[in-house]
Amino acid sequence: MLRKRLKNLPYGRQEITESDIESVLRVLQSDFITQGPVVERFESGIAEYCEAEHALAVNSATSALHLACLALDVGPGDLVWTSPNTFVASANCARLCGADVDFVDVDPQTYNLCAEKLEDKLALASASGKALPKVVIPVHFAGQSCDMKSIRRLADEYGFRIIEDASHAIGGQYLDAPIGNCAYSDITVLSFHPVKIITTGEGGMALSNQLHLYQRMKLLRTHGVQKHAANSVESDEPWRYQQSILGLNYRLTDIQAALGLSQLKRLDDYVARRHELAERYNTQLSPMGLTIPHQFKDSYSALHLYPVLVDDPTGAVRRQLYHAMIAQGIGVNVHYIPVHTQPYYQERGHRVGDYPNAESYYARTLTLPLFGSMSDEEQDRVVEALYECLDVKKAA
Ligand SMILES: *Cc1c(COP(=O)(O)O)cnc(C)c1O
Numbered sequence: 329m330l331r332k333r334l335k336n337l338p339y340g341r342q343e344i345t346e347s348d349i350e351s352v353l354r355v356l357q358s359d360f361i362t363q364g365p366v367v368e369r370f371e372s373g374i375a376e377y378c379e380a381e382h383a384l385a386v387n388s389a390t391s392a393l394h395l396a397c398l399a400l401d402v403g404p405g406d407l408v409w410t411s412p413n414t415f416v417a418s419a420n421c422a423r424l425c426g427a428d429v430d431f432v433d434v435d436p437q438t439y440n441l442c443a444e445k446l447e448d449k450l451a452l453a454s455a456s457g458k459a460l461p462k463v464v465i466p467v468h469f470a471g472q473s474c475d476m477k478s479i480r481r482l483a484d485e486y487g488f489r490i491i492e493d494a495s496h497a498i499g500g501q502y503l504d505a506p507i508g509n510c511a512y513s514d515i516t517v518l519s520f521h522p523v524k525i526i527t528t529g530e531g532g533m534a535l536s537n538q539l540h541l542y543q544r545m546k547l548l549r550t551h552g553v554q555k556h557a558a559n560s561v562e563s564d565e566p567w568r569y570q571q572s573i574l575g576l577n578y579r580l581t582d583i584q585a586a587l588g589l590s591q592l593k594r595l596d597d598y599v600a601r602r603h604e605l606a607e608r609y610n611t612q613l614s615p616m617g618l619t620i621p622h623q624f625k626d627s628y629s630a631l632h633l634y635p636v637l638v639d640d641p642t643g644a645v646r647r648q649l650y651h652a653m654i655a656q657g658i659g660v661n662v663h664y665i666p667v668h669t670q671p672y673y674q675e676r677g678h679r680v681g682d683y684p685n686a687e688s689y690y691a692r693t694l695t696l697p698l699f700g701s702m703s704d705e706e707q708d709r710v711v712e713a714l715y716e717c718l719d720v721k722k723a724a
Contacts, residue, residue: 337709338659340523340632343594343701344587351590355582363579370585371533373592378498378508380516380535382542385585386549389495389519389532391578393421393465395545396491396515396534400463402427409449410465410493411441412666412686418467418493419667429676430461431668433683434469437622439635439693441466442685443478450486460486467493470621470663471525471602471630473502476512495519498526499599500630507630510537515545520584525598525630525700526591528584548575598700602631605698605707609634612711616718619692633663634698643691650694652717658710661695 355366367385375383386392402408408422412431419429432449435442446464453460464483466474476492483490490513494500498518500507508516520531536542547554552575556568610620619637623629638645646662653660666686668678680687697710 334657334709336657336659337697337706338699339661339695339697340699341701342522342527343598343699345590345594348587348590351586352583355586358582360582362581364582366582366585366589367580370528370580370589370592373589374498374508374518374533375535377592377595378506378516378518378535380508380510381537382535382539384534384536384542384545384549385580385588386532386534386578387580387584388530388578389493389517389521390417390421391576392517392519392532392534393417393491393493394424394576395548395578396517397421397425397427397463398548399541399544400489400491400514402463406462407459408463408465409446409461409488410667411467411469412668412683413439413441413469413664413689414467414493414667415495415664416667416670416672417495418465419673421465422463427462429673431678431683431686432464433685434689436685436689438469438472438474438624439686439689440469440472440474441479443475443482446479447482450482454486461488463489463491465491465493467495468497468500468507468630470633470635471496471500472621472623473497473500473507473627473629476502480512489514492516495521495524495532496632497630498524499595501628503626508535510535514538515541520588523699525602525632526588526595528580528588528591531580531584531588547573549578551575551577594700599628599630601700601702602698605702606631606634608704608707609636609696609698609711613714616714618714618718631698633695635663635693635695637689637692638694639692641688641691646692646694649717653694653713656713656717658713659697662690662693663695664690666690 371383371385402425404426406427408427409430410418413434422429432446492513494516497507510516516535518533520528552573553571
C-alpha cells in the first residue's frame with residue numbers, strides 16, 4: 329500500500345533551515361552560549377515586531393506567565409480568572425504564586441474566553457459580595473485575539489489587571505495592530521515551543537509597555553539578583569552582587585535566541601502560508617458537514633491551530649474520527665481538555681458541568697494538521713483521509 333510508505337503527518341511541526349543552523353553555529357563558536365548579546369537582539373526584534381516597548385526573553389511561556397503573575401503581585405488570597413479552553417499553564421501560573429483560580433466559559437463561535445460571560449460573572453461576584461479577580465488571563469485560542477476592547481473596559485470598571493496568553497498568536501493582528509503590543513493589557517506572553525508559530529526549541533517572551541513591570545520580571549528572571557551599580561559605595565568590590573527579592577533562573581540562552589531571531593525573519597511568511605492552507609481547508613471541508621473555525625473580519629489570526637467540530641455532542645463521533653485518522657498516519661489532535669476537569673482542579677472544587685460551552689466544544693473538536701511548512705500534497709492527504717473516514721461522497 330502506498331499509504332503505508334508515507335511518513336506520519338504531525339498536527340504541527342517546526343521548520344529548521346540552513347540559515348537557522350548557521351545562526352546557531354555562530355553562537356556555539358562565540359564567547360556566549362547562555363544569556364548574552366543575541367538574547368538582547370532577539371528581545372529587540374520581538375519588541376519591534378509586536379510594537380511593544382519592552383520584551384523579556386525567558387526559557388518558556390510557562391515561565392513568562394509565572395513571572396507576569398509575580399510582577400503583578402499575585403499571591404495567596406488572590407484570585408485569577410482564565411479560560412477553561414487552554415493549556416494548563418495559563419491557570420497553573422496563578423497556583424504557582426499561591427493564588428486561587430477560577431474560569432470564565434468560552435464563546436461558542438471563537439472558543440475564546442467570552443467577554444459577555446466575563447461581564448456576567450463580574451457583576452454576579454460584585455453583587456453577592458464575592459471576591460473579584462486580581463488578574464484575568466485571556467488566551468488567544470488558535471491564534472485569534474479575544475475581544476480585548478471589551479475585556480479592557482471591564483478591567484477599568486472592576487479594577488483587575490490583564491495578562492494576555494498569546495502563546496498561539498505571534499504574527500496575528502487585532503484591530504489592525506500586532507498582537508503583543510499590550511494596548512489592552514499589562515503583559516503579553518508568547519511561546520516559542522516547536523509546535524507554535526516560530527521556535528527557539530523551548531522559549532518564551534513577556535512583553536509590556538510598563539517599565540516597572542519589565543524591570544521586576546527581569547530581576548525575577550535571574551534569582552532576584554543584581555550587579556551593583558558601578559558608582560555605588562562598594563565600587564572597589566567589583567565582585568559584589570545583591571539579592572533584593574526571591575527570584576528564579578528562567579533565562580533563555582543565546583543558542584536558542586539565535587534560532588528565534590533567524591526564524592523571526594520568516595514569521596510573516598509562515599502566518600501567510602497558514603492562511604492559504606486554512607482557506608483550502610475551509611472550501612474543502614465545509615461540504616463535509618464539519619464546522620470550520622470562525623474568523624472575525626477585524627482580526628487576523630496567527631492560525632496556530634485549525635480545529636474542526638463534528639456534529640455530535642456525545643464525543644463518540646470525534647473519538648472514532650480521531651482513531652481513524654491516526655490509523656491513516658494523519659496526526660490529528662485535541663485542543664483542549666477543559667482545564668477545570670483536570671484532577672488537580674477537580675480536587676480544588678471545580679466540577680464537570682461548570683463550563684458547558686468549553687465542555688461541549690471539547691466533545692466535538694478535532695485539530696487537523698496545519699503548519700507553516702506544510703505542502704499542498706500533505707494537506708490533500710488530510711482531506712482525502714477525512715473523506716474516507718467520514719464516508720462522505722466527494723463532490724464532483
Ligand atoms: C504552549 C502554551 C503554553 C506554554 O508554553 P511553553 O512555552 O511550552 O511553556 C501556555 N499557554 C498556551 C495557551 C499554550 O498553548
